[in-house]
Amino acid sequence: MGKQMGSEPLGWFYSGKKAKKRREWRGFKDTWYDYTRWLYIWKTLICFMIKPNNLRGFFRYRWMLNYLAVPDFFDRHTEGMRGTQLRIAHTGLELIVVDVCEMLRKIFRADPRIGNDRKLNSKIVLFDENMMSTLMAGFPNLIWLSAEVPSVYSSSMMNQEGVTHYIEKTTEYGVPGDVCPMPAAELGVALAEDFPLIGKCAVQCNTTCDGSLMGNGIEAESFKIPTFQLAVPIRHTQESVQEYGADELRDCIAFIEEQTGEKFDWDNFFRCMERFNQETEQMLEWFEISKTDYPQVIGVSLALYRYGVYQAAGGRNPEFLNRDRKITELAMKAYQNKELTIPQPRHRCITWGVQAAYYTAFPIWLQNCWGIVPITDMLSLVSTQMVNTEDQNQAMLDLAYLYENMIMRNRSNGGYEMGVEALWRYCEMFRVDMVIMYAHMGCKAMNGYHGLFEEEARKRGIHFIWVNHNLMKPDDASRKDMRTEVNRYMRTVLREEPLDPSLEDFEDGKAF
């Protein structure tokens, strides 16, 4: 136990129960930093909870219980980290927590069951979970909210069993158990009447998959507010579809204008898009560093944070750009100092496919246990394109491009080029020798490429490790099962020994 990375066996902390045996000792300086940030998280949560609306929301909605695990979430996602890595993780993820708290505060204030602030409610436009909020940059007087993000998406990340109750609700309703658990959980929340009934109107999108859009249709009935279905093209790489994407967005804007009486504010939109472009530039900087032998913004710190920046903030919140810059500064300094993210990097990998929401800390385990550095992931490899900030027509086309390329959707839709071929290009670009392929059981779009992935990886001499999971249903493939698949490959194919043997086999089935 000490200041150095890998100085203590991390598997020993797992007690087989919810909580770990003790907190990690990272040397005085890093432990102090981590502890103060940990206290900051508690402070954020306590400040949130002492507000009467939020407290009432906590007791009204079952999914709120999952947020008790936020401090544990941070511990999981900073496991084994030291120095710059620790700071990058906190810098990014803390803002996500603050942002979600703010979203919840507004939700409970507007919720007729709780705060019943009608004025606020009349300003809210409810968006689909996987849908970018970018469009709302043109409506500065309106409030973008997603009821599904706090109830389902972040819930399942905080607590691995966080949404299984809702998935069961959907199964009881008659939806087969083979569909993707995410839309199933969302529908379950609707069926259990656990969605706050907020918003003047709603916008849904043909997001990630066929199941997702089908769940939306039924959910829309439970919102009881006018709902617009934004159907952006599926074959989004084709030139011939772009105009339609833009037309759909124009229809969507007209719908919001009609429902709320607000006008689309191009000036504000362009301002936000300038910020959005700057955020994209920051990300490109990180990718440049990741191509070298000293990658810095990688794994979870990249994936979860970028989800917030790209999808949820979408250039509307200036604080994200501030954090981006801070992260870039930290990363550049570490790169110049030739800092490693783990003591012995053995392999560089890309994680492809959809990550398990119940095991977002899996890439950290890959690093700590086997020395596999998760350089980047499929969800982070979204648009690198800049949005035009002068020409309205071009901006609308660019915006359509963003909506077509939303996280997950950009790979699960679009065909072979986006799902398979792009992977090999990224492998080359980031100089990786390994792909951790998340085989998400409910993701039919990616599973349909199974054989092609194997054959192409073999041709290219890339180590291709399949890791089965079921996104939000840990009962179908536990965290331990996921680790076992990597362990087997590393031992039997590569004949390697783990960096930290205590992490090879441990019990965390009951952990948050």
Added chain:
Amino acid sequence: MKDLKHLYYLEKLLQEANNELVREASAEGRIAIGGVCAQIPEPLLNLPGCFQVRLRAPRTGSVEMGTYYMSSLLCECCRAILERALEGGYQFLDCIVAPDACAQMNRCVENIEHLKLCEKDKFFVTYADVPMKSTGTALKHYVKQMQVHVLEPLREHYDIDVSDAAIRKAVALQNEVSRLIMEIGEYRKEANPRITGYEFAVLCLSTYCCPQDKLLEILRETAEELKSREPDRKPAFRVRVVLAGSEIDDPELIRLMEEAGALVVADRYCLGSFPNRGEILLTDEEDALTQVCRTYIQWGQCPRFMNTEKLVERQTYIERLVKEYQADGIILQQLKFCDYWGYERAHMTHVMREDYGIPVLSVDRPYVAGNSGQLRTRVQAFVESIEIKKLAAGDRKHG
């Protein structure tokens, strides 16, 4: 009832994707287009000089190779089609025109393409983005996609005439086929229908899997034959049902249901007669392509149409069929692992039972289900439950 004259011949045709009529048309130099979804308007695939063959995998046994390429969690129909392609069963195709309508079928076609399973020199695959809504914006997009990803490639690769006149000619042919099919299907409204659901399914399915012009004479003769066909005095069925849900490309499934006592009087599934055997009405005021696309958008009953109006329309559509064909209930079926129908079936089952008060049997099934004992038992139980309800209603009525 006396056997229909052409039934055996059509049954035999349906045993092969590359059947006798397909081979005949190919030998005439016509282009065989593999179709995988109703989202590509059929007249565009049946233009003069080409014809559609809806991809099926009749007599499927194992789908192991298909499962290797697409995993065991994907729709068996898609896996079976890929398996058939791996076996070389679609070598006769000149191209595949696929919409990106359902991810699973799309993956199936992409596998066929990337594994190079069709080896004709000029073979190509084209993918069209088809809309998920029935709005004016969607129609504009639909027309463009059909132009760019269906008509243009056909013209470019095979010099097919894709003019307005050619489209109108293809529509006329399809309308003729559809009129005959609907005329034949009308008999299912009779109290004791002179045609079974199975027989009708064989006739209807053939129109998707063979060059339509080559079926015209058979359909005409069958329509004529039916005019004087006498049904059995004692009906062979116990209840009448509307069969709805995902694609059915095997009439054996319907035979199974009818053997269990449920006569299929209306067919609202992909490859059935509703809605795709309706008539396409063209005017001279507008180009044929736009009118065809508009018709298909309006017809569209696939759950992938995601706007709320369409969702509700799908329910009222089936309710209308129940009334029109005096059905006692609905069998809602889906191919296992179909995301669209997985949700739609669950939701529609609730709506039809609770809001419309119609008995529903809700089942998922494997691709090859014609011999499924489990399914037979479920249909039998459904038939009995309807009979019990009828008896109970009769008792109440009589006091």
